Amino acid sequence: MVPAKYNVRNLRVRWVTTLMTVVGTGLVVWASVLTFGLADGLDHALRISGDPLDLIVMRKGANDEGSSNVEQKVAKEIANLDGIATDKSGQPLCSSEFVTILTKPRRHNAGTTNLIVRGLQDVGRSLRPEFTIVRGRDVRPGVNEAITSVNMAERFENLAIGEKLEINKVLFEIVGYFEAAGSSAESEVWTDLRDLTGARRQAEALSSINLRCRDEAAKTALLKRLRDDEQFKLDAIDEPKYFEKQMEASSTIKYVGYVIAVFLTMGAMFAAANTMYAAVASRSREIGALRAIGFSRRSILLSFLFESFLLCLLGGLLGCLATLPFHGLSTGTMNGATFSEITFAFRFGPSVLLQGVIMAVTMGLVGGLFPAIRAIRMPIISALRET
Amino acid sequence: MHTLFYIWRNLKRNKLRSALTILSVGFSLALMTVLNGYTAMQDAWGAESEKYHRIVVLNIQGFSGMLPIAYVDRVRGTEGIRAATPYAWYGGNYKDEQMPFAQFGCDPKAAFGVWDEFSIDPKQLEEWQKTRNGCVVDRRLADKRGWKIGERIPLKGTFYQFDLDLVLCGVWDSPKNTDSLWFNWLYLDEGLREKNAQGTGNAGTIFAQVTSSDATAKVCQTLDERFASSDNPTRTQTESAFFQMFADMAGNVRAYIFYIGLAVVFSLTLVAATSMAVSMRERTSEIAVLKAIGFSRRRVLVTILGEASSITFLGGCLGVALGCSFLELAHRAASQIVPLSVSEMLGPWLAYLLASAAGIGLVSGIVPAVRAAQLSVIDGLRRVV
Numbered sequence: 215m216v217p218a219k220y221n222v223r224n225l226r227v228r229w230v231t232t233l234m235t236v237v238g239t240g241l242v243v244w245a246s247v248l249t250f251g252l253a254d255g256l257d258h259a260l261r262i263s264g265d266p267l268d269l270i271v272m273r274k275g276a277n278d279e280g281s282s283n284v285e286q287k288v289a290k291e292i293a294n295l296d297g298i299a300t301d302k303s304g305q306p307l308c309s310s311e312f313v314t315i316l317t318k319p320r321r322h323n324a325g326t327t328n329l330i331v332r333g334l335q336d337v338g339r340s341l342r343p344e345f346t347i348v349r350g351r352d353v354r355p356g357v358n359e360a361i362t363s364v365n366m367a368e369r370f371e372n373l374a375i376g377e378k379l380e381i382n383k384v385l386f387e388i389v390g391y392f393e394a395a396g397s398s399a400e401s402e403v404w405t406d407l408r409d410l411t412g413a414r415r416q417a418e419a420l421s422s423i424n425l426r427c428r429d430e431a432a433k434t435a436l437l438k439r440l441r442d443d444e445q446f447k448l449d450a451i452d453e454p455k456y457f458e459k460q461m462e463a464s465s466t467i468k469y470v471g472y473v474i475a476v477f478l479t480m481g482a483m484f485a486a487a488n489t490m491y492a493a494v495a496s497r498s499r500e501i502g503a504l505r506a507i508g509f510s511r512r513s514i515l516l517s518f519l520f521e522s523f524l525l526c527l528l529g530g531l532l533g534c535l536a537t538l539p540f541h542g543l544s545t546g547t548m549n550g551a552t553f554s555e556i557t558f559a560f561r562f563g564p565s566v567l568l569q570g571v572i573m574a575v576t577m578g579l580v581g582g583l584f585p586a587i588r589a590i591r592m593p594i595i596s597a598l599r600e601t
Numbered sequence: 602m603h604t605l606f607y608i609w610r611n612l613k614r615n616k617l618r619s620a621l622t623i624l625s626v627g628f629s630l631a632l633m634t635v636l637n638g639y640t641a642m643q644d645a646w647g648a649e650s651e652k653y654h655r656i657v658v659l660n661i662q663g664f665s666g667m668l669p670i671a672y673v674d675r676v677r678g679t680e681g682i683r684a685a686t687p688y689a690w691y692g693g694n695y696k697d698e699q700m701p702f703a704q705f706g707c708d709p710k711a712a713f714g715v716w717d718e719f720s721i722d723p724k725q726l727e728e729w730q731k732t733r734n735g736c737v738v739d740r741r742l743a744d745k746r747g748w749k750i751g752e753r754i755p756l757k758g759t760f761y762q763f764d765l766d767l768v769l770c771g772v773w774d775s776p777k778n779t780d781s782l783w784f785n786w787l788y789l790d791e792g793l794r795e796k797n798a799q800g801t802g803n804a805g806t807i808f809a810q811v812t813s814s815d816a817t818a819k820v821c822q823t824l825d826e827r828f829a830s831s832d833n834p835t836r837t838q839t840e841s842a843f844f845q846m847f848a849d850m851a852g853n854v855r856a857y858i859f860y861i862g863l864a865v866v867f868s869l870t871l872v873a874a875t876s877m878a879v880s881m882r883e884r885t886s887e888i889a890v891l892k893a894i895g896f897s898r899r900r901v902l903v904t905i906l907g908e909a910s911s912i913t914f915l916g917g918c919l920g921v922a923l924g925c926s927f928l929e930l931a932h933r934a935a936s937q938i939v940p941l942s943v944s945e946m947l948g949p950w951l952a953y954l955l956a957s958a959a960g961i962g963l964v965s966g967i968v969p970a971v972r973a974a975q976l977s978v979i980d981g982l983r984r985v986v
Contacts, residue, residue, distance in 0.1 A: 231878065234871040241868035242629075245861045273762070277699060280665070281692070281760035283799065317663025317836075317846075325849025328663060382662060383834075415832075474632060474861065481628035485872040488621040492879040548850040553664075555850070 216509055216517035221524060224493070235489045236529040239577055242478040243533025247570035249471035251537055251560045256547070259558035260461045262343060263397040264454030267299070267433060271423040271440055274449045278460075278552050279313045279422045280330075286310075286418045288446055295439065297432030298425050301340060308425040309338035312411050315554055316381060319371045328554040329370060330402045331360075331381065333410030341424050343395040350375050350390030355406035358413070360386040363400035365544045365557040367391060379403065384413035398457070401546070401556045424453075463550030479573050482526075486581030490522045494589045501589050502597030511590040518589050522582025523575060530574020534567045604900065608907045615880065619912055622876045626916025627923060629865050630958055634924020636858045637954065641946040642939065643848050647841040649777070653718060654814040655840040656821055657688075658807040660833055664690070667833050668804045670790070673708070679823060681816040682809050684714030687786045689805030693756035693765065702742055702937075703779070704756060704765075706786035706805070709735075715810045718776060725750070725771025729785075735770035736784040741936065743772045754782070761800050763792035780937035808840075866961060869913070874965035877909045881969040888973045889981025898974040905973055909966025910959045917958025921951055 225232045271292060276282035293308040300306050312333040319326045332338075339345045353359040360379060367373045367388070378385040386405055394400050411419050427433035433452075440450040494501070504514055537560075546557040612619050658676060660666025668687075676685040689706040709730040713719055721737065729735040736754060748754070752769040767784055786804070793801045811817050821837040828835040838846075848854070881888075888901060925943045932939040 231875050234875045234878075238868045238871040238875070241864045241871075245864040249861075275694075275757055275759055275762075277692075277694075277759045315663060315665045317659075317661075320849075324853060326846055327850040382666075473635065477628050477632035477635070478865070481625045481632075482868075482872075484621045484625035484628070485875075488618060488625065488872070488876050488879075491617060491621070492875075496879075545852070547852040553850070 215513045216504065218520065221517060221521040224497075224521060225525060228493070231489060231492070232525065235486065235525055236532060238485055239482050239526050239529025239574060240532035240536065242482045242577075243530045243570045243574050244536045246471065246475040246478055246573060247534055247537045247562065247566060248540065248560075249467065249474055250566045250569050251540065251562045252545070253465075253468040253471050254563060254566050255545075255558045255561040256464055256467060256556065257461050258561050259396055259398055259401075259556065260457040260464075261454075262395055263399065264452070264457040265341075265343070265426065266452070266454055267427045267429070268341060268453035269425050269427065269433065269436060269440075269450045270453055270456050271425065271448050271450045272421075274447050276449070279311070280315050280552055280554075282422050284310070284420045284423060284448065286420060288448070289420055289423055292423055292425070292440070292446075295436060297428055297436045299428045299432075301337070305337060306425070307337060307341060308423060309334055309341055310407065310420050310423055311338055312407055312414075312416075312419055313421040314381075314410065314414055315552070318379075320369055320555075321371055327548065328552075329366075330552065330554045331379075331410060332402050332404050333407040334404060335407050338424060341426055342399045343397050345392060345394045345399070347390050348393050350388075352390055352392075353404070353406055355409065358384060358386045358405070358409050359389045360403050360405040361390040361392050362388060362403045363393065363557070364391045365400060365546070366403065366555075368544075369546055369555065369557060373403065381410070381413045382415065386413070396559060398460075398549075398556060401549075401554070401558075460549055460551040464547070464556070466550065467547070475569075475573055479577055482529075482577045483581040486522060486526055486577050487584060489525065490518065490582045490585035491588070493521070494518065494585045497589075498592055498597045501592060502594050502599075505594045506598065515586045515590050518586035519579060519582050522586070523578040526574045526578030526581070527571070529577075530571045533574070534562070534570045537562050537567075537570075604904055604907065607904055608911055611880075611904075611908050612911060618876060618880065622873060622912050623916040623919060625872050626869055626913050626958060626961070627919030629869055630917050630920025630954060631923035631927065632920075633862055633865060633954055634921050634951070635927055636861065637950050638924065638928045638943075638946055640855055640858065641948055641950050642941050643845075645941055645946050645948075646777075647845060650840040650844060651814070653716075653840070654811045654817055655715065656809050656811055656817060656824075656837055657840055657843040658809070658824060658835050658837045659843075661836045664805075667802075668807060668835070669833060670786075670802050670804045672828065672833075672835070673804055673807055675827070676807055676809050676824060679820060679827075681812050681820045681823075683812050684711050684717075685807055685809035686711040686715050687804035687806075688808045689786055689789065689803065691756065691761060691765070691784075691789065692759050693761075694759060695754070695756055700759070703781040705781060705783050706789045707783050707808075709737075709783075709785050712783055713773075715808050716775070717810065719773045720775075721771050721773040729770035732768060732770055733785060733788050734765070734767055736767040736782055737771040737773055738769065738782045739779045740772040740774050741778045742780055742782065743769070761789060761793060762798040763789060763796055765789065765792075777940050778936040866957065869961050870965050872965075873909060873913050873962055874968065876912070877905070877966050877969045880908075881905065881973055885973075885976065885981050888976055889978050892976070892978050893982070902970050902974040905970035906963055906966045909970070910962035913962030913965070914955065914959040917955045920958065921954055925951075 272282035289310045293306050298306040298308050314331050315328045317326050318329045353361055362373050372379045375388050378387050427436055437450050440448055540560045541562050542559045544559045546555050549556040660668050673685055673687050686708040691704040692700050695701050729737050748769055754767040756765040758764050811820050824837045825835055929943045932942050
């Protein structure tokens with residue numbers, strides 16, 4: 215085997231070419247990984263929104279909360295069903311909620327988009343992952359107050375603490391910011407259930423019921439009970455499944471990421487091949503000498519492949535590293551299922567970074583293959599004779 | 602002329618290297634063509650809807666807000682309005698598919714007046730106007746689904762608690778694939794009333810055609826002022842602004858494309874520069890000979906810059922061709938996602954792409970070219986490569 219040191223030193227000797235190729239592949243990997251991180255952040259926000267023991271109860275036929283409605287009296291019956299988990303004070307963890315979607319302007323003239331406003335009671339808070347108020351305070355019912363997340367306050371007009379959001383000519387004052395582990399709840403504005411239905415002039419209206427089951431067995435029983443009841447005309451959906459559907463509807467970013475990655479990987483592959491051809495051409499005498507002192511063709515092939523692999527891997531790692539400053543940066547887009555804004559943070563987990571490294575390795579190995587083959591097909595005599 | 606010929610011969614000297622650089626630039630610019638094609642498509646779509654001077658009336662709270670059906674007549678009675686129709690998004694499921702195409706409840710007597718660029722057989726139109734549960738669809742949608750006139754199209758309501766049992770009365774031809782189905786708004790409303798369900802009397806949105814594009818701004822203002830103090834204030838905008846609103850929902854796509862583009866351009870500059878630098882290193886003594894026989898510095902500079910930018914320009918041509926074919930294929934395969942064919946998106950943006958391709962070459966050639974121009978003849982001839 216040709217020692218790896220040989221390749222490392224070669225890369226160092228021609229450091230300008232090496233650097234340019236590394237930075238070139240790095241940029242390409244960076245652009246793709248950035249897009250993957252965007253898609254992964256969106257998926258993550260939706261994935262952690264679903265608790266395996268939670269059910270969302272909606273009208274049969276409704277695709278999401280926004281298009282569902284549930285009768286007040288049915289909601290009361292459901293809250294009394296057996297199998298629903300209870301909190302410390304013995305209250306069932308069953309939350310009747312009203313969801314309305316408003317078209318509101320984003321800050322910085324970034325157009326208007328749909329905003330989810332949810333009216334709910336206290337119990338709804340314990341159904342969201344790690345709900346906490348991080349600034350200001352929670353809403354008091356009856357006086358038209360609302361809370362939202364820091365991200366939403368930054369993205370939308372009239373959503374910062376002290377500002378007032380208009381809903382059907384009723385002004386809701388923002389009194390606090392909350393967090394919910396980065397779940398999709400952080401893309402909503404919350405207010406009191408009755409304040410919201412009042413403003414919307416749909417006094418008794420409810421959109422959906424969010425409930426937590428005591429355990430798996432209770433969940434199966436409740437699912438069956440709710441779905442089969444002819445009177446209710448309701449459908450209960452596993453929360454994780456509900457959000458999985460939203461992920462599918464918002465998967466465009468993922469496909470855009472793949473298109474970007476495929477085109478750019480092809481482009482970078484040819485660039486790597488170019489660099490390696492030049493490396494082989496300028497080193498024909500060395501190759502001849504290596505052969506003459508007894509290195510086999512296979513070890514020379516492997517050596518050049520390794521060099522190309524190393525070159526692109528460096529680029530890939532650089533590209534991945536360059537995405538890290540974006541980790542946690544919050545951004546937003548349209549949720550394809552609710553047609554409303556969803557905010558989330560870029561996420562560069564191991565699987566996303568691995569995709570970037572795989573891209574780089576593909577570039578290196580495929581791009582290096584043909585130059586390496588050329589290297590071993592050179593006859594020793596003429597290789598040694600080359601100037 | 603001689604210089605061009607010399608550049609061309611140099612390009613052909615190391616065919617493999619030139620080809621690889623061209624391919625590398627080509628694939629990356631193909632991506633840029635596809636991404637920029639998306640924005641070009643939106644612009645073309647906006648410009649297209651500008652032509653028909655239509656306006657859209659929406660509840661100021663957005664799509665979930667109520668727009669009383671009585672507003673349609675009030676819009677019709679406004680000066681400068683030629684035709685108006687309710688346009689209610691039904692969003693139903695067809696068989697097991699969730700909202701596989703768009704469905705709108707509208708006024709069969711007015712719809713083809715508002716979209717007067719759509720054409721339909723007058724007999725089919727008359728049939729639709731007579732049939733309460735009739736519907737008409739875009740010809741491309743009917744072809745895709747294999748629907749014939751008289752076909753039953755059942756739609757399950759998601760928002761509206763009334764399922765539609767529609768009969769296909771006709772198909773229309775439109776300049777673009779709308780992937781839509783239209784049914785009679787009254788059929789839905791009566792069904793809802795019978796079941797005592799919510800959502801009755803709601804026009805959803807109102808689409809109207811204005812007599813001339815000059816009148817558009819004034820009509821929008823008049824309408825919004827008229828409804829401002831009612832229970833349901835409105836936001837009226839041009840059709841293109843309405844579509845722009847949908848585009849805006851996805852977020853700042855243009856900025857995103859710009860940054861990806863910037864990364865690609867930098868990366869390509871480095872790729873092209875590497876290739877040029879290697880070429881030049883091999884040719885040091887040759888350049889010294891050129892200078893020795895009397896080539897001026899300027900000419901050497903121009904030759905090398907010319908070579909660098911021709912390579913990337915050729916790559917740009919390949920890239921634009923690849924990207925356009927990709928877009929065209931996407932248009933043929935899924936015309937509801939890529940509604941325009943490439944021929945309709947052509948514009949200066951393609952020239953910008955080609956120019957930036959050549960520009961990348963020019964920038965990447967600067968260092969090797971200047972070094973070659975400043976090369977001293979003696980050193981160059983002496984150097985062993």
